[in-house]
Amino acid sequence: MAAVDARREARGDLDVIDTEAELAAGIDRLQSGHGPVAIDTERASGFRYSDRAYLVQIFRRGTGTLLIDPIPFGSLANVAEVIQGEQWILHAATQDLPCMREIDLNPTNLFDTELASRLLGKDRVGLGAVVEDQLGIELAKAHSADDWSTRPLPTSWLAYAALDVELLVDVRDRIAEELVDAGKDEWARQEFEYLLNFRPKPQDPERWRRLARGTTLRQPRQLAVARELWFARDEYASETDTAPGRIVPDRALTAAAAALPRTRGQLAALKEFNGRESRSQLDRWWAAVERGLETTDLPKRTTRTGNGIPHPKSWEHKRPEAAERFKAARPAVAARAEELHVPTDNLLTPAFLRQVCWEPSGESAESISRQLARLGAREWQINITAPIIADAFVDAQ
Known part of the structure; x- marks a missing residue:
């Protein structure tokens, strides 16, 4: 891949658009192009608190590549306007759509090459693997974890970023053909339409429980200290726009809570x-520890899942009939997914299956279909899985 990167870097045309005049010229180029538009973003998640885009890459046949620094502009609505009627191609769209929406890049028609690859049953669906599978070109991910808030951005980074979109249109064309050949093009259409309304889940008020090694904390008082330390770090990270783990790592907070x-x-x-900030901000951390030591609001240990349903491991005691339904339905859905060469999680969202098994609105295929639809399952998923789940419920009885 070094040779491919070197060739891309040697071509030049890697100037970053960061002025109004340059953006206007880029929009003119975009208008003169034709066909779908490949889009990608680069963030600095491991370095910054925010998940904002620090570079937007756009490629279109007849246009070439645009590398846009969105920070000086705030909004790229004028860019979106000229390509609004076209299909936007992204890879793993759920990673990019939130930060794209922050700068007013809102697609009305999209194609997700990562999701399409999953529906086709590909073993490896990362961008590099998909490009290699479809085009025979090996992509390096040498700069995927770099700090994209760096200014100016190194030329080698820009070459890497440009390649991410310059090959995506060709990849899309080939994958679209495979979807048709596999009879999965309608599945993909429904999935892509669903993605248009994707929004990240609201922040969990108890996300502090995801601290690394947090499960080793057994005492309520330890959990209280961990909670206060987590929120103190999160507040400081937000104030300084720094990734929390770069301030004090999770394991340090857990160790303090345990002690x-x-x-x-x-x-x-x-x-x-x-x-990095464990001693320079010691007063902040000690104040958090004190709050944890003094509070009467002691957290409980929890085994609940994100949707409020207890973890299936506890169903045997809490609701045995639900446990039997789940034991019968889950392997049946997984077996059908294997037959269709699609990941089980893509055939039906696991949380939907748990919800239906825990508290079904009925046990017929029709009632299960209606419940899955209310939860957000797509028509193709419902048509395949509702009868399977209904049969499994009969077996469970």
């Missing part, structure tokens, strides 16, 4: 409590 230090000095002496 339950009783004084500021004990916290400072805890060698496991480390990180």
Whole structure:
């Protein structure tokens, strides 16, 4: 791949658009192009608190590649306007759509090459793997984890970013043909239409529970300290636009919560409590520990899933009939997914299956179909899985 990167870098035309005059010229080029538009973004998630886009790459036949720094503009609505009627091609669209919407890039017709590859049953669906599978070109991911808020962006990074979109239109054409040949083009159409309304889940008020090694905390008081430390770090990360893990890593917060230090000095002496800001912001962290030690609002250990349903491991005791339904339905759906050469999670969202098994609105295929539709399952998914689940419920009885 080094040779491919080198050739792209040697071609030049990797100037970043960051002025109004340059953007106007880029829009003119975009208008003169034809066909679908490949779009990608680069973020700095491992370095910044925000998940905003720091580079937007656009490719269209007849236009070439546009590399746009969105920060000076705030909004790229004028870019979206000239391509609004075209199909936008993204890879793993759910990763890019939130930050695209922040700058007013809102597609009305899209094609997701990653999702399409999943529906085709591809073993590897990362961009590099898909490009290699479809075009025989090996892409390196040398800069995928770099700090894209860096200015100016190195030329080698820009060459890498440009390749991500310059090959995507050809990839889309080939995958679209495969979908038709496999009889899965209608599945893909429904999935892409569903993606147009994708929004990230609202932030979980108890997301602090996802601390690394947090499951090792058994005492309610330890959980209270962990919670207060997590929110103190999150507040500081937001203030400084810094990724939380770069301030104090998860494992350090967990270690402090486990130790339950009783004084500021004990916290400072805890060698496991480390990180870039572990000592410079010690007053902040100690204040959080104190709040955790003094609060009467002690968190409970939880085994509930994101939708409020208990984890299936506990169903046997809480609701045995639901456990039997789940034991029968899950392998039946998985077996059908294998026959269709599609991942089980793409055949039916696991949370939907858990919901139907935990509290079905009925046990006939028709009632299950209606419940799945209310949950957000697509028509093709319902048509395949509702009868399977209904049969499984009969077996469970």
